[in-house]
Structures are given as C-alpha cells and as structure tokens.
Amino acid sequence: MDVKQLNALLTVAETGSVTRAAQLLHLVQSAVTRQVQALEDELGVQLFERTRTGMLLTEAGSRLAETARHVMTELERAEAEVRQNAGTVQGIVAVGLLESVSDLVAEPLVAQLARAHPQVELRLYTAFAGHLRQWLYDGILDVALLFGITDPSAISVAPLATEALWAVAPPDAGLSPDRPVPYAEVARHPVIAPARGNGLRTLLEEVAARAGTTARVAIETNSARVQKQLVAKGHGWAVLPAICVADEVSSRTLSMAALDDPDAQRQLVLAMPRSRRRSAATEVVARSLVALLRDAAGDGRWPSVQWQAAQPSGKAT
The missing domain is CATH 3.40.190.10 (Periplasmic binding protein-like II)
Structure with missing residues (x-):
C-alpha cells in the first residue's frame, strides 16, 4: 500500500469514475484501475462496487477511504512544515466553525491571515458542534469553536464566552x-x-x-x-x-x-486535540480567531455575550 494507491482510491471515490479520476490524476485509465486492484488484492477485500452509474465504495472501501484521507492530510501538513522557511509561519490549518459563528469570523479570519501570514493555508469546515467534536477526535481538525463540551479528555478547551x-x-x-x-x-x-x-x-x-x-x-x-x-x-x-x-x-x-x-x-470554547503537536501556524490561527471574536463581543456585533477569555491566546488548557 502506497501514497499513489491511496490517492487513486480517494479520487475514484470522489468522482465515482475511473475515467474522471485518471483525468484528474493525469494518468491513463488502466494505471488507475491497476492501483485500485492492487489495493484490493493486497487487502483481500472489494473496495468498490462497479455499477452502471459509477464506482461506489463498499463498506470496507469507506473505512479505508476515511483512513486514507487522514493519512494524506497528515502528509500534506508534514510537507508544509518541513519546507517552512526561517522566520516564516507556514503550514496547513484545518479550522472548524459552528454555522452560527461562521458569518461573523470566516471572512475576517481569511483576510487577516492573508495579510499577516500568507503562507498559512486555511481549510475551513462548518458543521454542528457534534460533528466538529468528532472531527477533532479523528484528527481532521486542528482547532475548532465548540459549545456543549462535557468530556474534554481527548481535547483541550479554553472557555471564550457565554x-x-x-x-x-x-x-x-x-x-x-x-x-x-x-x-x-x-x-x-x-x-x-x-x-x-x-x-x-x-x-x-x-x-x-x-x-x-x-x-x-x-x-x-x-x-x-x-x-x-x-x-x-x-x-x-x-x-x-x-x-x-x-x-x-x-x-x-x-x-x-x-x-x-x-x-x-451556551458556552463557546476554543478546542484543540490533545494528541497532536501544535504547529506555529495553528497557534497563529487560534490567536487570530480568538481576537476576532473578542473584538466582535466588544463592539456590539455579537449581542448578548459575556466575554470570558482574558486575552487572545492560541493555547487552550
């Protein structure tokens, strides 16, 4: 099992077509088919159902695809950090935002980081608190805004506002x-x-x-x-x-x-995984996110809120 095979698996899964996957990967169709078949032979399971409407992941294929996404994301993060130049904050940061908060901070966060840290690549996800929490557990997100945290054993949280x-x-x-x-x-x-x-x-x-x-x-x-x-x-x-x-x-x-x-x-918190080392890029994004929320609470754009965080900080406890 190698990165090229996992990439082929994910591309076929996302497009539902070997032909379309080959176009996106700049390969011939037979090469993509061989990579998928090699994975199936190695694992001894069928990863796709070949139907008239396209390629559909089997249950085993879905499990492998989920793991493959994590692997590819971690490799991208590692590559970005290794290539970082001295004095430059660089890297990929996946941020989870509650739908209710996204309108307030998503665009300002992108704009602020584009000015101050253009080498930071943001990946913004919006979802409900339960989904964001699970994505933190699964390692998909680096930082998230959540509420309703009752079991912070796997993630660290810093209260922001009520x-x-x-x-x-x-x-x-x-x-x-x-x-x-x-x-x-x-x-x-x-x-x-x-x-x-x-x-x-x-x-x-x-x-x-x-x-x-x-x-x-x-x-x-x-x-x-x-x-x-x-x-x-x-x-x-x-x-x-x-x-x-x-x-x-x-x-x-x-x-x-x-x-x-x-x-x-509801109490809004800044949450991060406990199991992952926090990169300089993650710290910068977290601080920027908290500062934007603090400013919105202070100038009235965020009504009926009591700010709790002492100062903007990317360090959750």
Missing part, C-alpha cells in the same frame, strides 16, 4: 430586544427546532424543562438560516443563540427577545 439564547418570532409578534420573554410564551406557538441530537435542541429541551413545559416542535431543520426563514413567514417560533439573529435586530425582519431564563445560554 452567549444568551433568544426567542425568535415573526415580525408582528411584538417582541423587543430590551424586554426578556419567558419560555412559556414561546411554548404557546409551534416551535421550529433542530433535530434531536443537535446541541441547540438539547439546550431548548433544558429550557423547556426549567419552565415546566415541553417544546411543541412542528418543524425540524438543522439549519439556523432555514429556521429564520420559516419563522419570518409565520410558520412558528424558534430559540436561537443571539449571534444567529444579530443582523435581524436592525433589519426588523424578525421579532426577537432574550429568554427570561438566566441559565438559557
């Missing part, structure tokens, strides 16, 4: 940012919520339990943007972190107010 949850309603609901609303008022309406297993859904259920009621979930969607769209059209109410509705506070496309529950909040 963020309030808000009730989000249609424009004519009459909610006001300066008048907190009890969850009982939210419960009087159909609730548009994330699916079970999502961290925000868990927070919603905890809020409902403290209020002595249950959330009457009418629609489930794992997209805050879709939640806001449905709320704006009058299909129900939602409970979202304040950062998700920052733009709508001034545009008045929604009606919103903080929940009248001091425990209705």
Whole structure:
C-alpha cells in the first residue's frame, strides 16, 4: 500500500469514475484501475462496487477511504512544515466553525491571515458542534469553536464566552430586544427546532424543562438560516443563540427577545486535540480567531455575550 494507491482510491471515490479520476490524476485509465486492484488484492477485500452509474465504495472501501484521507492530510501538513522557511509561519490549518459563528469570523479570519501570514493555508469546515467534536477526535481538525463540551479528555478547551439564547418570532409578534420573554410564551406557538441530537435542541429541551413545559416542535431543520426563514413567514417560533439573529435586530425582519431564563445560554470554547503537536501556524490561527471574536463581543456585533477569555491566546488548557 502506497501514497499513489491511496490517492487513486480517494479520487475514484470522489468522482465515482475511473475515467474522471485518471483525468484528474493525469494518468491513463488502466494505471488507475491497476492501483485500485492492487489495493484490493493486497487487502483481500472489494473496495468498490462497479455499477452502471459509477464506482461506489463498499463498506470496507469507506473505512479505508476515511483512513486514507487522514493519512494524506497528515502528509500534506508534514510537507508544509518541513519546507517552512526561517522566520516564516507556514503550514496547513484545518479550522472548524459552528454555522452560527461562521458569518461573523470566516471572512475576517481569511483576510487577516492573508495579510499577516500568507503562507498559512486555511481549510475551513462548518458543521454542528457534534460533528466538529468528532472531527477533532479523528484528527481532521486542528482547532475548532465548540459549545456543549462535557468530556474534554481527548481535547483541550479554553472557555471564550457565554452567549444568551433568544426567542425568535415573526415580525408582528411584538417582541423587543430590551424586554426578556419567558419560555412559556414561546411554548404557546409551534416551535421550529433542530433535530434531536443537535446541541441547540438539547439546550431548548433544558429550557423547556426549567419552565415546566415541553417544546411543541412542528418543524425540524438543522439549519439556523432555514429556521429564520420559516419563522419570518409565520410558520412558528424558534430559540436561537443571539449571534444567529444579530443582523435581524436592525433589519426588523424578525421579532426577537432574550429568554427570561438566566441559565438559557451556551458556552463557546476554543478546542484543540490533545494528541497532536501544535504547529506555529495553528497557534497563529487560534490567536487570530480568538481576537476576532473578542473584538466582535466588544463592539456590539455579537449581542448578548459575556466575554470570558482574558486575552487572545492560541493555547487552550
């Protein structure tokens, strides 16, 4: 098993076609076929199902492809670090961002690093907290913004901020940012919520339990943007972190107010794997990320937040 074979496996898996994979790899089709067959012969398993619609990974192929992605990523990281010039911060950094935070920091982070450290290659991933946490465990991510960390044994975390949850309603609901609303008022309406297993859904259920009621979930969607769209059209109410509705506070496309529950909040943390040595590039990216969030909390772009980190730092504890 070698790097060329693993690269062929991944390219065929991503394209679903040996012909297309050969074009991308600048090889003849027979060479790609030989590399895949050599892997199958060596491992004694079938890695692809050859169908009329394309090449589909088998269960064994999916497991190998997942490992191969990790191997190729680590090799790319190692190559970037080894080639680093003295005095230059260089390398590949994979950053995980919660969907709710990505609009606030993704573009500013890219712009800041392009100016200060152009040799740092960013790979930005957006997902829900559970997925980001798993990707940290699996070594896919170097650093991530998370909430709801209950078992930090495999990752190190540094608390950044505590963020309030808000009730989000249609424009004519009459909610006001300066008048907190009890969850009982939210419960009087159909609730548009994330699916079970999502961290925000868990927070919603905890809020409902403290209020002595249950959330009457009418629609489930794992997209805050879709939640806001449905709320704006009058299909129900939602409970979202304040950062998700920052733009709508001034545009008045929604009606919103903080929940009248001091425990209705989530804690945002900076998380990194414990098992991996942190490169200079990772430290630079982490510090930049924290500084951007701190500035947003200080200038009002991030509403209803209590900043906790003493100063920007890439070093989680």
